[in-house]
Each structure stands twice: as structure tokens, then as C-alpha cells.
Amino acid sequence: MKFSKMADGLQTSPIILLAAEINEMIQRGEKVYNLTIGDFNPQVFPIPRELEDEIVAAYRAGQTNYPGAVGLPNLREAVSNFIKQYGQLDYPPEQILISCGARPLIYSAYRALVDPGDKVIFPAPSWNNDFYTHLSSGKAVMVETRPENYFMPTPEDLKPHLQDAALLALCSPQNPTGTVFGKEGLEEICDLVLEENRSRGPHRKPLYVVFDQIYWLLTFGETRHYNPVSVRPEMKDYTIFIDGMSKAFAGTGVRVGWGFAPADVLGKMRTIIAHMGAWAPRAEQLASGNYLKNTAAVERYLIQFRSDIQKRLEGFYQGFMALKEKGHRVDAIEPQAAIYLTVQLDLRGRTAPGGKKLNSNAEVHRYILDEAKVGLVPFAHFGASEDSTWYRLSVGTCRLDEAPEIMHNLETALDKLDS
Numbered sequence: 001m002k003f004s005k006m007a008d009g010l011q012t013s014p015i016i017l018l019a020a021e022i023n024e025m026i027q028r029g030e031k032v033y034n035l036t037i038g039d040f041n042p043q044v045f046p047i048p049r050e051l052e053d054e055i056v057a058a059y060r061a062g063q064t065n066y067p068g069a070v071g072l073p074n075l076r077e078a079v080s081n082f083i084k085q086y087g088q089l090d091y092p093p094e095q096i097l098i099s100c101g102a103r104p105l106i107y108s109a110y111r112a113l114v115d116p117g118d119k120v121i122f123p124a125p126s127w128n129n130d131f132y133t134h135l136s137s138g139k140a141v142m143v144e145t146r147p148e149n150y151f152m153p154t155p156e157d158l159k160p161h162l163q164d165a166a167l168l169a170l171c172s173p174q175n176p177t178g179t180v181f182g183k184e185g186l187e188e189i190c191d192l193v194l195e196e197n198r199s200r201g202p203h204r205k206p207l208y209v210v211f212d213q214i215y216w217l218l219t220f221g222e223t224r225h226y227n228p229v230s231v232r233p234e235m236k237d238y239t240i241f242i243d244g245m246s247k248a249f250a251g252t253g254v255r256v257g258w259g260f261a262p263a264d265v266l267g268k269m270r271t272i273i274a275h276m277g278a279w280a281p282r283a284e285q286l287a288s289g290n291y292l293k294n295t296a297a298v299e300r301y302l303i304q305f306r307s308d309i310q311k312r313l314e315g316f317y318q319g320f321m322a323l324k325e326k327g328h329r330v331d332a333i334e335p336q337a338a339i340y341l342t343v344q345l346d347l348r349g350r351t352a353p354g355g356k357k358l359n360s361n362a363e364v365h366r367y368i369l370d371e372a373k374v375g376l377v378p379f380a381h382f383g384a385s386e387d388s389t390w391y392r393l394s395v396g397t398c399r400l401d402e403a404p405e406i407m408h409n410l411e412t413a414l415d416k417l418d419s
């Protein structure tokens with residue numbers, strides 16, 4: 001035994017392994033359309049120009065020392081105003097914690113609330129909750145969601161598991177599905193949490209909700225974003241919000257995230273983050289604070305960015321619908337939010353050219369990668385069952401003019417399959 005049990009049991013994310021495999025194919029000279037990553041190609045989706053200028057200016061002004069444990073006052077004040085203006089959420093700067101992206105905030109929330117063996121409930125598919133649960137030695141309770149509910153967990157799905165749980169991890173708009181909670185569904189879930197906490201009384205650890213809304217500014221059409229506190233103000237005592245610059249401003253490499261939560265929970269998260277040293281760089285914090293206060297620039301960017309993402313998602317959605325209409329066993333969920341489209345390739349049992357039968361979803365996935373040169377992430381990589389025929393298609397690195405080519409490749413690969 002060389003390592004801790006925790007480290008020995010911690011798996012590398014299959015999504016990272018898949019991305020590495022696709023990169024190898026690309027390095028070998030193959031043309032692969034990599035729709036697997038939840039990131040942006042900065043050539044296609046750069047960060048806002050005003051933010052970039054602010055970052056450069058902050059470094060030039062020598063803003064390179066420690067940023068302080070909770071984050072710079074300028075940024076916390078800007079976030080406080082921003083979430084009030086855009087989300088009607090009332091949190092003073094003292095209740096806002098800054099970190100280097102959203103991940104340390106999620107990790108610190110888990111570590112602040114989960115004791116070894118405590119139940120952590122989260123939907124499958126969902127992003128990384130299995131790893132955070134493992135890192136905090138919790139007991140994962142995965143709730144498999146269904147296409148008819150847009151792969152969002154319902155009150156009925158969650159209700160049987162809430163008793164004695166320490167944490168309920170929710171994300172809306174959700175990675176990997178690009179779908180959101182409806183108002184009523186979220187209200188009912190919050191009512192269940194509030195009821196559970198009333199039954200626990202003041203001497204037991206309450207059930208908390210980690211609510212990851214990092215994609216909340218990227219909703220399309222009629223889709224609306226709801227959060228636990230907007231639908232049930234009493235949820236303020238039990239909700240830890242996770243948010244940041246990474247997705248709404250294509251700033252995955254800027255590394256500025258923020259969380260807001262009840263003051264006592266936030267205090268614990270701050271101490272954990274301080275010991276990790278997981279602060280956001282000082283220059284990026286200052287720049288993000290100045291940028292968020294520039295409402296006109298933020299508005300301009302979001303309008304264009306949303307429209308560019310939506311065009312791509314719609315294009316792929318229409319493409320999948322056209323294939324379905326032609327009789328192919330594929331499907332997709334109409335885009336709602338984030339940078340993801342949920343698509344289905346129900347091709348198990350079909351025969352590939354050369355007579356090889358696709359016996360498993362893993363073989364279907366491989367066929368699509370090798371034959372169509374299109375990389376998608378199976379929902380099984382996000383904790384869904386291996387039987388799941390659904391995939392995440394990410395448009396963050398996709399040029400608009402590539403979409404027809406990608407759909408053509410997919411159609412050609414599907415046409416080659418025998419029933």
C-alpha cells in the first residue's frame with residue numbers, strides 16, 4: 001500500500017481519457033471533430049475584449065501579490081451587484097467567496113458539509129459529483145434520470161433518498177444535458193428539502209443543496225432559469241450557490257469563480273480554500289470585478305455569445321431531427337441552455353461495414369468516432385447506466401461552418417450500418 005485509500009480509489013475522469021485519445025488521433029493527422037469538451041476554442045469564442053484589456057492592465061499595474069483569502073472587495077461587490085441585477089439574489093459582499101474557478105468552491109462545499117459515510121444525492125448523468133463525493137469519503141446516491149424529464153431529477157426521483165442525506169447536488173442548466181429545472185419541479189424539490197429539515201430539528205446537521213448554476217446566463221428562447229432561493233426564499237439557509245466567469249464569458253482559463261451561501265457555511269468553505277491556496281489570481285479578480293461593473297459591455301457580449309451558441313445547438317438539433325425523419329435510430333432534446341445538446345444514437349445490434357456487429361454502446365461510440373470522426377461523450381461517462389444510448393454534444397469548440405460537415409459524416413456512417 002503506497003497511497004491513501006482515497007487516492008487509490010480515485011479514478012481519472014473518463015472524459016479526460018477520451019479527450020486525450022481524440023488528441024492523439026488529431027496528432028496522427030486524422031481530422032476529428034471533437035465535440036467532447038466542455039471548454040471553448042478561444043479562436044471561435046474569445047473572452048470579452050474589455051475583460052482581456054482589464055486583465056492586461058491589472059498585470060501591468062503590478063497586481064501580482066496575494067489576493068487575500070475571501071477574494072478582493074472590488075470583485076465581491078461587483079458579484080453582489082451582478083447577481084442582484086440579473087438574478088434578483090440578495091447577498092452582501094461578505095457572503096460571497098472567490099476562488100480559482102468553480103471547482104474549489106464545489107470541493108470546499110462538500111468538505112464543509114460531508115462527513116465520511118454521509119449520503120450525497122445527485123442525478124445521473126451529472127458532472128463530477130461522483131468524484132467530489134469520493135474525495136470527501138461520502139456515500140454516493142445516484143438517481144438515474146429519464147429522457148421524458150429532459151434528464152433532470154424530479155421530486156419523485158429524489159424523495160425516497162432525502163432522509164439522513166447530508167447533501168443534494170443539483171445543477172441547472174445542467175452539464176451534461178443542457179436542460180433546466182422547470183419552476184414547479186424545483187419548487188417541489190425545495191419543499192421536500194424544507195420538510196426534511198423541519199423534521200430534523202435544530203440539533204441535527206441539515207440537508208444542504210449545492211446548486212451549481214455556472215451556465216445560468218446561457219438560456220435560449222422561452223427557457224427560464226430558476227434557482228432554489230428564487231422559488232422558495234427559505235432555501236437561503238440551505239443553499240450553496242456555485243457560479244463564475246468560466247462558462248458565461250468563455251473564461252475557462254481565466255480561473256475566477258464565486259460562491260454564495262449562508263455565512264457560517266461560507267466561512268468553513270473559505271478556511272478550506274485558504275488552506276488549499278485555491279485563490280483566483282489577483283489581476284484576474286480585479287479585471288473581472290471591473291468588467292462585471294461594465295453593464296453595457298456585459299450585455300453586448302452575452303447577447304452575441306448566446307446567439308452564437310444557440311445557432312450551433314439549433315443546427316445540430318435540426319440535423320438530428322432530419323436524420324430521425326429519414327428513419328435513423330437517433331434523437332435529440334431541443335436545446336434549452338448551456339453549450340450542450342443531448343443526442344441519442346440507438347445503434348446497438350447494428351452491423352458495421354466488414355460484418356462487425358456493434359454489440360455494446362461502447363462499440364457504437366467507437367464506430368462513430370472511427371467512421372464519422374465525431375467525438376461525443378456517452379452519458380455513461382457521467383454516471384448513467386452503460387445501457388444508456390444518450391450522449392453529450394458540446395459546441396464550445398465548434399465553428400459554425402463545420403456543423404453541416406459533421407452532420408454529413410454522421411449520416412454517411414449511419415447509412416453504412418446494416419440493420
Ligand SMILES: Cc1ncc(COP(=O)(O)O)c(C=O)c1O
Pocket residue numbers: 038100101102103104127171174175212214244246252256257
Ligand atoms: C456544471 C459545472 N460546474 C463547474 C464547472 C467547473 O468550472 P470551473 O472551470 O470554473 O472550475 C464545470 C466545468 O465544466 C461545469 O460544467
